[in-house]
Amino acid sequence: MQKQSIFQSKLLPYALVAPQLAIVLIFFYWPAAQAVLQSFLLQDAFGLSTSFVWFENYVELFKDPRYFEAVVRTFVFSFAIAFSSLSFALLLAVMADKPLRGGMVYRTLLIWPYAVAPPVVGVLWIFMLHPSLGVLSRYLRDLGIDWNPLLNGDQAALLIILAAAWKQVSYNFLFFLAGLQSIPKSVIEAAAIDGARPMRRFWTVIFPLLSPTIFFLLVVNIVYAFFDTFGIIDTMTRGGPGKATETLVYKVYTDGLLGGNLGSSAAQSVILMGIVIALTAIQFRFVERKVTY
């Protein structure tokens, strides 16, 4: 049965949803429409003339090998961040799920990092791993590792992945813990009596039962790695050295705001928007259906 409210006036329901609609329109659709429009425009270097060029910005973008490098880099970053933060969070959650003395304190502490803002995360990791200031850098050098993320692109990438994954561990941990606690204890006990050792129990019973949570978190983490790592990248490496840590979102920023190429920047934004819409659609579609058991 559908819930239906009866209104006396025909206008009242519209009036009631109007504020929400206004917010959505002004803050989401209008800027989005602006971006789409902008992506069809080309400005000269001084911003004196603007011409409508249809898809030229997109064509230019797809011809640019550096754009594809950024695409590949972003995907590598996203999967590395999602995979490492998910697996580490799952490990922590499985351990925290056991009956522990002071378990509540432990769990609460594990959730704290989520409250730290991305740029602050960046600063924290800089202090630990800065080639000349960092505490950890010294140990790494003592171990004979030539640690210098300011010059070495791979190391810079690793640093970004580490910092971004670290930040996301808490969030994932929280969902995994809730997921683990929703698995009936008797199912695990039944598996124990059925002769499954702890590792086998995990992979054949617990992991499949967590699969809806895992899939949900995978999408959330990829979206996070795509977009919310901006603050971390900006404070830690500013996309450098070279372009080694320039993701799609950071490229939108450098090309548009720093490089002044608004048309290309807008085209990139529109492509990103398409990716988000696709990811969200996948999530809505599959979380309910495919990944149920």
Place this chain on the structure above:
Amino acid sequence: MANVTLRNVHKTYPGGFEAIKGVDVDVGDGQFCVLVGPSGCGKSTLLRMVAGLETVTGGEIDIGGRVVNQIEPADRDIAMVFQNYALYPHMSVYNNMAYGLRNRGMAETEIKTRVEEAARILELAPMLERKPRQLSGGQRQRVAMGRAIVRQPKVFLFDEPLSNLDAKLRIAMRVEIRKLQRRLQTTSIYVTHDQLEAMTLADILVVMNGGRVEQIGNPLEIYQKPATTFVASFIGAPPMNLMPLRPDETKSRFAGDSRANGKAGILGIRPEDFVISHETIAGGVALDLTVEAIERVGAETFIYGARQHEEQGIAANPGDLPPGELIVRIPGAIAPAIGERIRAIAPREKLHLFSADGRTRLEA
């Protein structure tokens, strides 16, 4: 095939709560043992200790001549049916049953034979490819049974397996479980709080209360000779009528046998041992009642009456019943009217006498 022996088993939780206070039970090979008691009496804890899901803090649990206190559940060669069935929700019925066999490295062809045999016995054959959520409660229960029987373990453990089913299905499954156990001849331990289930299933009945065993024996024996007032009121429905006796009352009531010891006691009479009559009965008990309520269940009728005054030396204030209330069971549906005054009589051989603390049964 194995016997299960519990020797002075204790369970104390880290907080100091003593859930099991020394239990000795011996279940012979192929026997069906039922642990029964009110909730919180420790029966489930005891079963989980046999399964290896709870640690044993004192005493020994012996399965088939091997002390299993320190042995993992997987290595005890037991199978358990849980109250909520605990089926693996992501696996098909077939895989639910095959899981325990695969974990033990059995060949797929042998697994197939066993699962199909179990499915045939339990009438699950058309549902092997379904997931648990596509099954009804009764079917899930049968899958849980199937998972236990394919393993061909030494011991079956049942933790209130029928309490999530509706009344009709519960009775049907009760009969099924008993038939299955007779056929497989597997030693079984079954936990329930339902005394009717306990009475009908058990070879050996263990009545528990407060972490202790109140009485062990065959169900009929326990019904006929309850060892304590707790057992007397727990086994049998409606419960036994219990009435305190003063020292002089025990003396006069049980004159001529050893029970007339001149100490205070508790007199017990089962509702079904009364007869409605106007006569008195030599050596027996006659109680005058006013009928307060009547329950007709078809084949029998329960009369709830109040004793108006001390009758034949028995004081008002029976143990578990509200002051002065008495339950009488009569066959058939013909009953006196509410408010009518009747007399219920019981012969001397149907009287039970317990010590005043209710802990000891006194025999003639």
